[in-house]
Amino acid sequence: MAEIQPLRGWRYNPVLSQHIDEYVSPLFDVVSQKQREALYRNPLNSIHLSVPRGDDPAGEALRRLQEWQETGILRQDELPGIYVYYQYFRLPGSSREFCRKGFMCHIRAYAWTDNVVLRHENTLPSSVNDRAELLARTEFQSSATHGLYRDDAFELERWMDEAMLDPLYETAEDYQGARDVLAVIQDSRIIEQFQAALAQRQVILADGHHRYEGSLAYRQAQLAANPNSTGQEGWNYHLMYLTNSAADDLRILPTHRLLLELPGDLTDAELLARLEAYFLILPKEDAYDLPELIAGKQWAFGLYLRSGQAYKIRLRPEVHTQLSWDTTTEVKALDLTVLHFFVLEKVLGIVGPDAQRQWPGVAYVRSFSECLKRVDDGEARAALITNEVTMDEVERVCHSGAVMPPKSTFFYPKTIGGFLFSSIRAEETAHPFLAGAGK
Template sequence: MAEIQPLRGWRYNATLSQNIDDYVSPLFDVVSARQREALYRNPLNSIHLSVPRGEDAAGAAQLRLSEWQQAGVLRQDELPGIYAYYQYFRLPGSTREYCRKGFMCHIRAYDWAEDVVLRHENTLPAAVNDRAELLARTEFQTSATHGLYRDDDFELERYLDEAILTPLYQTEEDYQGARDVLAVIQDAAVIKRFQQVLAARQVILADGHHRYEGSLAYRQASQAAEPAATGQEGWNFHLMYLTNSAADDLRILPTHRLLLELPDGLRNEELLARLETYFLVMPKEDPYDLPELIAGKPWAFGLYLGEGQAYKLRLRPEVHAQLDWDTTPEVKALDLTVLHFFVLEKVLGIIGPNAQRQWPGVAYVRNFPECLQRVEHGEARAAFITSEVTMDEVERVCHSGAVMPPKSTFFYPKTIGGFLFSSIRADETQHPFMREFSVPL
């Protein structure tokens, strides 16, 4: 199914790589404005390529990339390879060190209808257009999207474990507290085995839907401009970080819903009364107990209204049949679908998924204490505390052909930008070594 290819990675030169922490950058949507400004102040930080600024942002990135390549700030590896990428991390309240194992490579940019790369959320057209324009101007991919394949035999991990023993470089600690390690596999026989394993797999897109769709849009435009294209051109491919969904070190964290306002001047007492139509509403003494109280319980949520008013909500089982959105049973079974339908639509009157995506009255917050604090400080009216989505739920929804409610998953930790770049320029992807790994169409 999924065709992958090795790549000749572009990386910071050997001198700069000794301080790689100074040049990597987080994904744009998981960093504060203050953190972003600090990154922009470093003239060599990768954020200038991944999230350029200015009236002609894509043009600025193109110019800077050319300058960096000519000055030797970035250098390209001579041989193609698959890049092992490990992230070591801990979760709050736990002493266990996790290690998420994966690898970066090029993957063919499949249209959704081809049913090879599967999505689990919708995208915003404006964000896709920005990514497509940046790719068209630079022909350079600055941060890998995150894809999942399932291999219960863990065949590829032994090659990755061997490669990671001789890393190219590693961070001390990235912005989210993880330690990132990069290595490369350039053995042709091993690379072909990676291709064979992935050829029998579908890939679920875990993170980076807008960047992936940007590659799709650029590929479609390039195909239209080159009717005689062979299918092996660099613009057919996309940089992806692939991890095994069977691994225990793949963590998904919850994303809570913060109501910044209540429609029609709704008071707390009225909100609770409306909720009781659909939920068992149980007062609780300590709001900080809410995540533990709802853990492992289907269709259960925490609610905080400020001034110590904390509640556990549990959907009345008999009302679930009222959930009449045009989607699959797998999506209807999700906690977050229940929350969006019975709270946002039935209780608050925000009708339908499209209206809910556009409603400015809801914010998505991953930090639980922040939710409580923002309600307490009057920055929000209510916080709905959720449990994490499971990997099994993600797989079932994706294979059903449907998508989840917005901000359903937060795969942790996030990949970082600047660790590895890839070019899709014709003169760089037609390297003689690459013919060894071409897959006939």
């Protein structure tokens, strides 16, 4: 199954690491424009490597990377290791502090057809190309993708807990309110335990599909250019943060759908009339009750209209058999598949997953209150409030070989960029552990 390798991580030098909060950044696909501008003002922030700007962004990232390495802003660890990464966080409205435990390492960049790393969503070619070009120019990875393995015995956690007794550094609080802590394991015997554990398992890609596919594209290009390669070159590997899906510290938050427009300029009354063919519709007094009213109920959604009227809508069970998309039973059972098929396709006429991905009339918003506000402010015609996807649903869909509707999952908290950097250059990835690759 999954082959993993330790790496000689690049990190901010010890002086800068004392203020690591100033140099980390959100992932390129979740950072807002306002956050970006604030981060760009710091000339040493990692965003300059992960989301470079300029007429030649990848070239600018390479220039800055070389400068940071030559001047000692970034330094490479002498020994290869597995980097333990814990994230402490709270959820809104709860006083409980969770700790998501995981580790960063290199994983072989498996093609989807290898059935070792499994995906649950499709990607946009333009975003993959951007990531592949950046990797090709710099041979450097500034943020780990997030992968999930299942280990009900929790055999690796004791080694991770032990490493955390002597952390390298930690943030006070990152952009999402989490506290991030990094430690390293460089004992070869323990690293082999991690390798053996993952060699028995598949990995589900939770976050970072575009970055992972960028690594796949770069690897394919290198394989074509180097027909006599050994399979152990650095470009065969990808930086990944691995966490145990059996733990209770994995949170998937809902992503709601905001209808920015209604095709044909439907009125609210016309929209409700069309919905009634498929859904039971119940008016509700207070829109802020919608998340609680739909919680745990299959195929149930909240609907909020510009008139200020709120509704609970729930699919009529007998119409589910009309869901005709060519996908697996596991995908058809999802709330979001029901929403996309019966609301976007049948009611609004946006036919098929491809058309829906391209349709500019829908926005994906994580904040419930933001959804209501944008409808009230006239920015959108309606908000569709959803339940979160469960980890069990993610696993069942991945193992069925299918993918979910777009923006189905929002794993929380996100990893951060700049906490650990990884090089895939040949001279920096040849180390003794590669001799045991594929055990």
